[in-house]
Amino acid sequence: MKFAFTDEQQMLQDTTNAFLSAKADSSSLRAVLASETGFDESLWQTICTDMYWQGVAVPESAGGLGLGGVELAIIAESAGEALLASPFFAVSQSVLALRECADSDAAQSLYEAILEGEIVALAGTSARADWSDVGVVAKHEAGQWVLSGESRFVPYGHAASPLLIAAQLKGSEGASQLGLFVIDAEASGVSVHRTPTMDQSRPMATVTLDAAKVDNAACLSSDAAEALDTVLAMSRILTAADQVGVAQASLDSSVAYTSERVQFDRTIASFQAIKHKAADMMLKVESARSLVYYAACIVDAWYEGSADRSTLIEASLMASACAGDAAFFNAGSGIQMHGGVGITEEYDIQLYFKRARSTESYLGRPSEMREQLAVMLLDGVDS
Amino acid sequence: MKLTFTREDELFRDEVATWLDAHLRGDFAAIRYRGGPGDEHHFVNERKAWERKLADGRWTCIGWPEAWGGRAASIEQQVIFHEEYARAGGPGRMGHIGDTLTGPTLLAFGTKAQKEKYLPGIRAGREFWSQGYSEPGAGSDLAAIRTRAELDEATGQWRINGQKVWTSLAHESDFVFVLARVDKDSQRHHGLGFFLVALDQPGVTIRPINQLTGTAEFNEVYFDDAVCGTDDMVGAPGEGWKVAMGLLGFERGVSTLGQQMLFQTELDEIIRIARDNGAAKNPEIRQRIAEAHIGLRTMRYNSMRMLSGGEDGSLSREAMIYKLYWSSWHRNLGKLAMDVLGPEAELLEAAPYELNRLQSLFLFTRADTIYGGTNQIQRNIIAERALGMPKEPRGQGR
Numbered sequence: 001m002k003f004a005f006t007d008e009q010q011m012l013q014d015t016t017n018a019f020l021s022a023k024a025d026s027s028s029l030r031a032v033l034a035s036e037t038g039f040d041e042s043l044w045q046t047i048c049t050d051m052y053w054q055g056v057a058v059p060e061s062a063g064g065l066g067l068g069g070v071e072l073a074i075i076a077e078s079a080g081e082a083l084l085a086s087p088f089f090a091v092s093q094s095v096l097a098l099r100e101c102a103d104s105d106a107a108q109s110l111y112e113a114i115l116e117g118e119i120v121a122l123a124g125t126s127a128r129a130d131w132s133d134v135g136v137v138a139k140h141e142a143g144q145w146v147l148s149g150e151s152r153f154v155p156y157g158h159a160a161s162p163l164l165i166a167a168q169l170k171g172s173e174g175a176s177q178l179g180l181f182v183i184d185a186e187a188s189g190v191s192v193h194r195t196p197t198m199d200q201s202r203p204m205a206t207v208t209l210d211a212a213k214v215d216n217a218a219c220l221s222s223d224a225a226e227a228l229d230t231v232l233a234m235s236r237i238l239t240a241a242d243q244v245g246v247a248q249a250s251l252d253s254s255v256a257y258t259s260e261r262v263q264f265d266r267t268i269a270s271f272q273a274i275k276h277k278a279a280d281m282m283l284k285v286e287s288a289r290s291l292v293y294y295a296a297c298i299v300d301a302w303y304e305g306s307a308d309r310s311t312l313i314e315a316s317l318m319a320s321a322c323a324g325d326a327a328f329f330n331a332g333s334g335i336q337m338h339g340g341v342g343i344t345e346e347y348d349i350q351l352y353f354k355r356a357r358s359t360e361s362y363l364g365r366p367s368e369m370r371e372q373l374a375v376m377l378l379d380g381v382d383s
Numbered sequence: 384m385k386l387t388f389t390r391e392d393e394l395f396r397d398e399v400a401t402w403l404d405a406h407l408r409g410d411f412a413a414i415r416y417r418g419g420p421g422d423e424h425h426f427v428n429e430r431k432a433w434e435r436k437l438a439d440g441r442w443t444c445i446g447w448p449e450a451w452g453g454r455a456a457s458i459e460q461q462v463i464f465h466e467e468y469a470r471a472g473g474p475g476r477m478g479h480i481g482d483t484l485t486g487p488t489l490l491a492f493g494t495k496a497q498k499e500k501y502l503p504g505i506r507a508g509r510e511f512w513s514q515g516y517s518e519p520g521a522g523s524d525l526a527a528i529r530t531r532a533e534l535d536e537a538t539g540q541w542r543i544n545g546q547k548v549w550t551s552l553a554h555e556s557d558f559v560f561v562l563a564r565v566d567k568d569s570q571r572h573h574g575l576g577f578f579l580v581a582l583d584q585p586g587v588t589i590r591p592i593n594q595l596t597g598t599a600e601f602n603e604v605y606f607d608d609a610v611c612g613t614d615d616m617v618g619a620p621g622e623g624w625k626v627a628m629g630l631l632g633f634e635r636g637v638s639t640l641g642q643q644m645l646f647q648t649e650l651d652e653i654i655r656i657a658r659d660n661g662a663a664k665n666p667e668i669r670q671r672i673a674e675a676h677i678g679l680r681t682m683r684y685n686s687m688r689m690l691s692g693g694e695d696g697s698l699s700r701e702a703m704i705y706k707l708y709w710s711s712w713h714r715n716l717g718k719l720a721m722d723v724l725g726p727e728a729e730l731l732e733a734a735p736y737e738l739n740r741l742q743s744l745f746l747f748t749r750a751d752t753i754y755g756g757t758n759q760i761q762r763n764i765i766a767e768r769a770l771g772m773p774k775e776p777r778g779q780g781r
Contacts, residue, residue, distance in 0.1 A: 001388045001459055003687035009384060070384050255770050270773035275766035282765055283704045290684035290701065291677070297386050318677045370673035371666075377654060377676055378663040 003293070005070075013074045019051055020082040026348055029201070032085050033351075037159055038194065038203030039085045048117035053088050055115050057095045061104065062111040064095075069234070069299025073241035073292055080245025080327075080359075083351050085201045087119045089238060090156035094120040094164055096234045100227040101180045102220040110162060110182065119159050123151035123207045124166030124228075125235055125363060131166070131178060131228055136209055138167035138179050138219075145219055147181060147189075147209040153362070157205030158194035161185055164220070165209070166228055178225045182218050189213065199358035201351060230302070230309060233316035236363045237295040240316075240323035243359050244292050247285040247326040250334035250352045254278065257338050277333055284326035288319070295319040314376060321369035327356035386687070388459060396463045402440050403471035411436065411474075418475030419645060421747030423600040426474065427555050434478045434508030444482050444506050446637070447490065451498065452506040458637060458690055465641030477555070481505035481512040483638070485560060488577075488630045492617050500614075501558075501579065515547040515561040515580070515604060516627070523760045525562075526571040526624070530606065532563040532578060532616075539613050541578060543586070543606040549754065553602040554589045556582055561606070562627050565620040575623030579615040586610060596746045597736035636702060639686040639709075643679060646713065649744060650675055653720050662723045671719050678712045703769050707761040710751040717745035 005013065023043060032040045048054050056071050058064020065071075072092055079088055091114055098107040114120055124134040136149035147167055157163065163185050169177040185192050189212030194205045221227065255278055258269035268274050295315035301307035331353040335342035338349050360366065388396070407415055411433055414426045437443050446461050447453025456464065476482070486505050489498050504510030521527040530545025543563055553559060559580050566574030582589070586609030591599035618626045654672060657663040663672070685708065689701040720741040721728040732739050738746065752758045766772040 001392070001687065002385050002691050003684065004691040005384055251770075255772065259772065267773060270776075272763070272775070275770075275772050276759070276762040278770055278772060279707070279762035279765035282700070282769060283707060286700055286704050287681045287685065287708065290688055291681055293384060293688070294386065294680070294684040297384055301386075318680055321673075322677055322681060367670060370670050370677070373673040373676060374663075374669035377672060378658060378669060 003297075005074075009070055009074060012071055013078065016051070016075055016078040017081075019047075020078055020084060024082050024084050024086075026083075029083055029085065029351075033200040038200060039087065039156070039159065041159075044086055044119070045117050047086065047088070048115075054091050054095075054117065057092060057099070058111050058115060059099065059104075062108055063115055064111065068303050069237065069296035070293070072238055072299075073296035076238045076241035077245040077248075077289075077292070080242035080355070081249045082245070083201050083249070083348065083355060085203070087121075087156040087159060089202075089242065090121045090160070091119060092238060093122045093125065093155070093231070093235050097122050097164055097180065097228070097231045098220070100230050101224045106217070106220050113162060118161055119156055120162045120164060121154055121157045121160035121205075122164045122166070122231075123154040123157060125232055130364075131225065131232070134166045134168055134178065136165055136167040137170055138181060139170035144216065145181065145214050147183065147212045147214065149209055151207040151209075152195075152204075154192075154205045154207050155202060157185075157192050157207050158203065160192075163190070163192070163207060165207070166224070169222060177223070178228055179222045180220045180224045180228070181214060182220055183209075183212060183214050187212055187214070197358065199354040201355050202358055202362075226309065230312060232363065233313045234299055236316040236320040236369075237292065237299060239359050239363055240288065240292045240295065240319040243323035243327035243356065244285060244289050246352050246356050246359070247281070247288060247323070247330040250327070250330040250349060250356070251278065251281040251285055253347075253349055253352075254281070254330075254334040254337040257341075261339070274337060277337065281330045281333055284329050288323040288326040291315075291319040291322045310376070314373065317369040317373045317376075320363065321366040321373070324360045324366040324369070327352075328360050331356040388463065392457075392459050392463060395460050396467055399442075399464050399467040400471065402442065403467060403473060406436055406440065407471055407473065414474040415472035416474070416648070418477075420475070420751075421596060421598070421600075421743045423475055423552060424598050427477065427552075430474050430477045431508070431511070431555075433474055434476070434511075436508075437478075438506065438508035443478055443508050444486055446483075447486055447502075447506070451486075451490070451502050461637035462640050462686075462690060465638045466644055469641040469644030477511055477552070478505065478508055480514055480551075480556075481510065484514060484630055485512045485558075485579075488560070488617060488626060491629055492577075492622075492626050494614070496614055497579070497617065504557075510558065511552075511556040513550050513553045513556040513559045513582075513604075515550055515559045517549045518546055519548055523757055525627075528562055528564065528575070530561065530563040531567060532561075532565050532576050533567075534565075534613070535610075538610070540610045541576075541613065541616065543578065543580065543609045543611065545606050547604045547606075548592075548601075550589075550602045550604045551600055553582060553604050554591065558582060559604065560617075562623050565623070569621075572624035574621055575627075576620050577617040577623040577626040578611050579617065580606075580609060580611045584609060594747075595749070596738060596743055636686055636689050636705065639689070639705065640683065642709070643682050643686070646679055646682075646709075646716070649716060649720070649741075650679060652741070653716070653723050656720075657723045660723070660725070660727075662725070668719075668723060671715075671722075675712070675716055675719060678708075678715075682709055682712065700769050703761075703765050706756060707758055707765070710748075710758060710761075713744075713751050714748040717741075717748040721745050 055064040056067050060066035135151050139146045165181045169179050189210045191208045261268050298307050298315040302312050334349045341347050414429050445454040445456040532541045532543050535542050561578045561580050565576040586607050588605040590603045592601045662668045685701045692699040
């Protein structure tokens, strides 16, 4: 048993952090947040050529690195810590969806596009705790599929060329008949617009489909319900890793600030009220980190065939609930510890606070995660 | 990053489980799951007999070197032993302090003569130890201890005077290790000595402390010219603090997964009751049960990170949060148990004051956040040592 990074994983974390501190610092971030797309397209291309994050989870057979949960979580954690505005999460989510839902031939051309730096976004996961209402219906007519409806809160949807669309198959009820489709964002009947968000570091779009037609090959799966549950679980784990980064950065900047700020002739970090709050923040972030690393290991175990779906889902619920709470607690406490400057635009703590808020509800709130766990713990057949 | 044990470790796990299953039977069946925190005063003689049974199977002191009768078990194997021990319902270990505190201290700091005198009795499950650190005026501030040790030139023995408190099971133990001041003019952690003192002597008086549970695991121990031999001081005069602090590093969290196994049985019982009495339908209770489940699993992976850390014995960030985390979690579990039971929580097993397991959990867990470093002290330690924030200023005395 070695529940610690391998040398390669440690190296990945070190190079990721070094890259981010050099290329995505706080001052460049302000310009990115104010831009029309909400991210730095050239930085993403640099990431794709120099860091190859887009290929981390793409199978080796398709030209990727074939790595898994732990490596994705390492990058996501650092991205959260740096407040990185980048399609890394959106693209990773698409890769995870392709691995679960599509056969390798159908996925191949999409993998190739992703490896070349194209942004592929997945529509349908966001802002919900399950797949009960994906917002898009697919109807099979005259030998082709017709997609109609609206998918909201699509990360980087406005920057994506191919879109992956989760849709309910016409005639089916509930989540049992879900399909996954690929459609070009420029295709007839597709409109995508960015929706301005309070947290500007994770831009979102709404995808509207007005009887958009695709051929049969565009249907990557017509029985994707279970696979999409898996994708949702993995997306939560990645989001939770981002939240660990947010929680850590909130703690670090608060300790740094209170160690400089002098009142009553002493640094305010010397007051127990501040020290104890910081200790609670560390407890939160280290706990969330342990659950996220565990969940990331379970993703890898899933790929190796040694973990079942309910273990993966349970892990994702725990990591999501814990990391969501940790990020919000730490960022909120961080503003308080910064005092007056905490509410200024100049200091980053407010940006962490906004990112903690947006990620907290993005794939279901912590209390919803706990309720789903309660169903697993309390409502099953008596053993 | 892996969560699985090696094949060798899994074979070791089988060996432990098989032995425990074969021996926690007959006379020992009655002490399964007994004698844990809050229940330590029960089945003392049976649990001492169990220690001798464990010793026969070479299951005491497994972390010690083979030369002293141990198995030189790795950290992983010690974790596995504790986990399987808890899973099998192994009773609270009477030999715990000797095995994990006295023994490692003597192995690190003791003389050959001290090892030969004390280690075999601990290893054989024949001699039991308690610890004498806290005093009425030295709780969180251990360096404030006032118990004195003087060398009697006439007899060549140390004479100890003072009072220790919160000494678990002193009345069932043979020895106590005592931190005492050898230089009467010394301050704080200077001028201390670390002594190995026999409890069965005229100079030692043990008085139980009656607790809110109606039971008495803790004691006050009074030393009135209690004696111990010149050879029974570990380290030199003035090195007591170093020895005592070294001892705190020995346990290294190997018992944490076993402790969590006991916590799991408590949570399982609460879940079972909630399902039976309908509390499991209450949205607030559902949230808290899920939170408890998440917390227990958090502890598991915190422990595994801690145990996978450096071999140098230095405390990692995960290790520093561990006490604060488990004690707060366990205290909250006690309250959850009461809230799941509702009004039924009030009903005693029997008069005059016999508590059931969950009542005992509820009341005794209020001690968890106090002993071994209060939650407030733990937060100071985290802030100062892990986060590098300023140290608490010292008071000027009264």
